[in-house]
Amino acid sequence: MATLARPLPEEKGKRLMRPNIATADVQLPAVRDYEQVDREIIGTLHPTVAWFMGLGVAIFFLLIGIAAWCYQIYSGMGVAGYNPPVMWGVYIISFVFWVGIGHAGTLISAILYLFRAGFRTTIYRCAEAMTVFAVMTAGLFPILHLGRPWKFFYLIPYPNWRYIWPQFKSPLIWDVFAILTYLTVSSTFLYVGLIPDIAVLRDRETNPVRKRILAILSLGWRNSDREWRHFARAYLFLAAFSTPLVLSVHSVVSFDFAMALTPGWHTTIFPPYFVAGAIFSGIGMVLTIIIPLRKFFGLKHYVTINHLDAAAKLALFTSLIVGCAYMNEWFVAWFSGSEFEQAFFANRIWGQWWWASAILYTCNMILPLTLFSQRLRRNPTWLFIISITINIGMWFERFVIVVPSLSHEFEPWQWTSYRPTWVDYSILAGSFGWFSMWFMLFIKQLPVIAISEVKEIVPAKLRARHDHGIDASGHHLEFEPSTPGEFD
Amino acid sequence: MPGVIGAFHELDAAVRAIEELKKKRLGEVTVYTPTPRHEIEHAINAGPSPVRLFTLFGGLAGATCGYWIATWTSDYWPLVVGGKPVASWVPYTVFGFEVMVLFGALSTVVGLFINSRIPRLTMTVGYDPRFSHGDYGVWVECSPADAAAAESLLRENGAVEVRSER
Numbered sequence: 001m002a003t004l005a006r007p008l009p010e011e012k013g014k015r016l017m018r019p020n021i022a023t024a025d026v027q028l029p030a031v032r033d034y035e036q037v038d039r040e041i042i043g044t045l046h047p048t049v050a051w052f053m054g055l056g057v058a059i060f061f062l063l064i065g066i067a068a069w070c071y072q073i074y075s076g077m078g079v080a081g082y083n084p085p086v087m088w089g090v091y092i093i094s095f096v097f098w099v100g101i102g103h104a105g106t107l108i109s110a111i112l113y114l115f116r117a118g119f120r121t122t123i124y125r126c127a128e129a130m131t132v133f134a135v136m137t138a139g140l141f142p143i144l145h146l147g148r149p150w151k152f153f154y155l156i157p158y159p160n161w162r163y164i165w166p167q168f169k170s171p172l173i174w175d176v177f178a179i180l181t182y183l184t185v186s187s188t189f190l191y192v193g194l195i196p197d198i199a200v201l202r203d204r205e206t207n208p209v210r211k212r213i214l215a216i217l218s219l220g221w222r223n224s225d226r227e228w229r230h231f232a233r234a235y236l237f238l239a240a241f242s243t244p245l246v247l248s249v250h251s252v253v254s255f256d257f258a259m260a261l262t263p264g265w266h267t268t269i270f271p272p273y274f275v276a277g278a279i280f281s282g283i284g285m286v287l288t289i290i291i292p293l294r295k296f297f298g299l300k301h302y303v304t305i306n307h308l309d310a311a312a313k314l315a316l317f318t319s320l321i322v323g324c325a326y327m328n329e330w331f332v333a334w335f336s337g338s339e340f341e342q343a344f345f346a347n348r349i350w351g352q353w354w355w356a357s358a359i360l361y362t363c364n365m366i367l368p369l370t371l372f373s374q375r376l377r378r379n380p381t382w383l384f385i386i387s388i389t390i391n392i393g394m395w396f397e398r399f400v401i402v403v404p405s406l407s408h409e410f411e412p413w414q415w416t417s418y419r420p421t422w423v424d425y426s427i428l429a430g431s432f433g434w435f436s437m438w439f440m441l442f443i444k445q446l447p448v449i450a451i452s453e454v455k456e457i458v459p460a461k462l463r464a465r466h467d468h469g470i471d472a473s474g475h476h477l478e479f480e481p482s483t484p485g486e487f488d
Numbered sequence: 489m490p491g492v493i494g495a496f497h498e499l500d501a502a503v504r505a506i507e508e509l510k511k512k513r514l515g516e517v518t519v520y521t522p523t524p525r526h527e528i529e530h531a532i533n534a535g536p537s538p539v540r541l542f543t544l545f546g547g548l549a550g551a552t553c554g555y556w557i558a559t560w561t562s563d564y565w566p567l568v569v570g571g572k573p574v575a576s577w578v579p580y581t582v583f584g585f586e587v588m589v590l591f592g593a594l595s596t597v598v599g600l601f602i603n604s605r606i607p608r609l610t611m612t613v614g615y616d617p618r619f620s621h622g623d624y625g626v627w628v629e630c631s632p633a634d635a636a637a638a639e640s641l642l643r644e645n646g647a648v649e650v651r652s653e654r
Contacts, residue, residue: 034522034622157557165561169569169579177554177586185593192597196620200522203617219601220608222615225532227604228524233537234600241593248585455523460499461622463646 028122028457030301037454041447042204044297051444058436065430068423069144077147081421085414086406090424091145092256093398094431097281098138099179099253100274100394103246104282105131106186107314109193110242113235119310121457122302125450126293127286128190133438134285135183137431142175144427171255178252185245189238195221196231196452250278257401263344264405267332273325277397280318280364284390287311289439291384293448302449305378312377315390319368322397326365344408352417353404360400363393491515491629493614494642494650499527501646502624506531508645509628514638520615520625528624539599546595547588554587555580613653623648 031037072079082089105127112120143152155176157166166173199221202214221227251271258270287308294303333345348357367389376382403418442448496502502519506528509517519528558580566574601607619625626647628638635652642650 038621157561163564165564168558168562168583169576174579174582174586177583181586181590184590188593188597192600200620203620219606220610221606222608222612223520223522223620224612225519225521225528225534227606228521229529229534230537230539230600230603232524233539234596237539237543237596238593241589241596244585245589248582248589252582452523456525460525461497462500463498464500 028302028304028454031454031458033461034455034458037451037458038200038204040299040302041449041451041454042201044299044448045201045444045446047444050296051440055437055440058433058440061429061433062437063430063433065427065433068426068430072144072423072427073149077145079421079423081419081424083416083418085409086403086416086418088402088406089418090420090428091141093395093402094428095138095141095145096253096274096398096401097395098134098141098431098435099182099250100278100281100398101285102131102134102138102182102186102282103250103275103278104280104284104286105129105134106189106242106246107279107282108286109189110239110246113239114243117310118457119307121453122299122449123286123290123307123311124453125190125193126290126448127282128186128193129439129442129448130282130285130289131186132183132190133435133442134282135179135186136438137435139179139183140431140434142172171252171259174252175256178249182245182249185238185242189242192231192235192238193450193453194446195219196223197447197450199223200451201447247275250274257405262405262409263338263340264329264348264401267329269325269328269332273322273329276318276321276325277364277394280315280322281390281394283311283315283318284387284394287315287383287387288391291380291387293443295380297443297448299449302454305380308380308383309374309377312371312383312386315386316368316371316377319364319371319390323365326361340410344405347408348400348404351404351408353400353407356396356400356403360393360396363389364397367393489613489629490632490635490652490654491614491627492635492638492642492650492652493616494626494639494645494647495616495618496624496626496645496647497622498646499525499624502626503527503531505626505642505645505647508641509626509638512637512641514634514641515628515630518614518627518629520619520627522620522622522624537603539596539603542599542602543592543596546598547592549595550591551584551588553591554583554585557587558583 031040080089080091105124108120108127109124109131112124143149146152155166155173166176195218198214198218202211202218205211205214251274254270254274257265258267260266290303290311291308294300330345333341336342347353367386370376370382371386407416407418409415494505496505502521506517506519509515510531510533517532519532521528555577559575562575568574614625614627616623616625626642628642630638632652632654639650639652
């Protein structure tokens, strides 16, 4: 995991190298013992005035969205600004946006777990919770997009008296299966990881009612070696399932577009392009959430600059992949020789939607290049600004995919425009309120940093000094890790 | 079941006590630890977790179910579209995969619950809230006749508190 970078000038004929400070050390030097971990992380659970205000704002936006949806149900889908043939607009854009947000959570909690990337330990709980709430938000949009939303269950294959089943060759049904599986597995993964931490809360709780609730939620967990052994194995398998799942979900979402013959959509690069974009947008949202959280919760010594630096590198890497996909789209349009494809891409850049494309390319390709600078990667204010621009850019990426294609298909007489209405904007604001409300409730009820996993990287108390390192057979000697504070 | 519980502040002391108890064969040893540690895992030397079997069979059942439901419902309404097969394995792989992941993940959790014996309504005898906080607990299940030997062994190895439970 440790990398060597930034060679220092040669000195006295000897070339010195120093480890990359972002990845070489994933320990938490300011966290001394288990008691400190419990005290500080559980200490974040006390509600504050600022938290109540934040929750109030989230619920306010949610109510705006609910009011707009009620108006839409009463008046019909026509109030949502659709203009045939542009019958997919803000709702489908937001659906793809929110599904994408969830992907970084699974990347950080599952994929980085399999790769043993140490920096995930203190940020994965936030990211995983973000995944669950983002997928919950995304799942609402196809229902919001239905003229008769109370009939949404027709999508689910269930035995019925009409003997009618869903069309399993339709990408929309693939979506239903992918999203429901993703929501179920992500929620399970989050809850299983929470069980030992809920047991810690249970054992420290003094209020009898809360203690009872926590006892039920912790399922009677008692930290025995038997439980940990099976837990570790189950957690590994859940991570192993989540890894291909996360790749499949956004691939399936991309099939909603790629299976159609519409210019700009019918391309084989969509699955990897969507997956990389999803992870990129999700990392943007992780940074948007984690940077204020570490400040307001006093957790800067848990989520250190090194952690932010590593997350910023992931953002930079995925930005480069996404940028490559954008350029590949232009190349494919040129190389295919298809006049429709070429006309569509010309329209995307110089046509009526040039401003949306400009926002997209600036936010997703150009601004993230600043993260090549180590100084900027280690500047939380700049990272926060970049994370916001990534969120904006990725929403516009989906706008540029959905709207220009539908408004500029094969027949010129079909060419049209699309203007979202106040209903679209209100429901979009409501989705942010819905997501934020769940997240605000989560951060004051359950630990935002995994207590038991942080304890794994905090040196255990020892009675005597032990040897460290690796023996002749390549096995680690016992009683790792060798870090300062071990004998304090 | 009667036994003796010893609480340790230090990891190496707990590990030494476990090794001694295993050598003396006083009874089955259970360790309570605030976080999983390789040192304890090596000292306990338990076999591989059978959770993997739950994962395997759950995954296989899910893949079968995913392909089956798509194929069976297609055959129920055998409409030929574009000259393609009524039951087409390529799109149905999406269902095979997704349902495999769903069933595999859920059966993994069932495997965790069954093997860890959770959910549990009452706390185990010998468990102490400090074992989720920072201390290590070593519980040895033994007859009252062996309790004295177990207690002295735990104390000799650095237990800060030892008590017999019945």
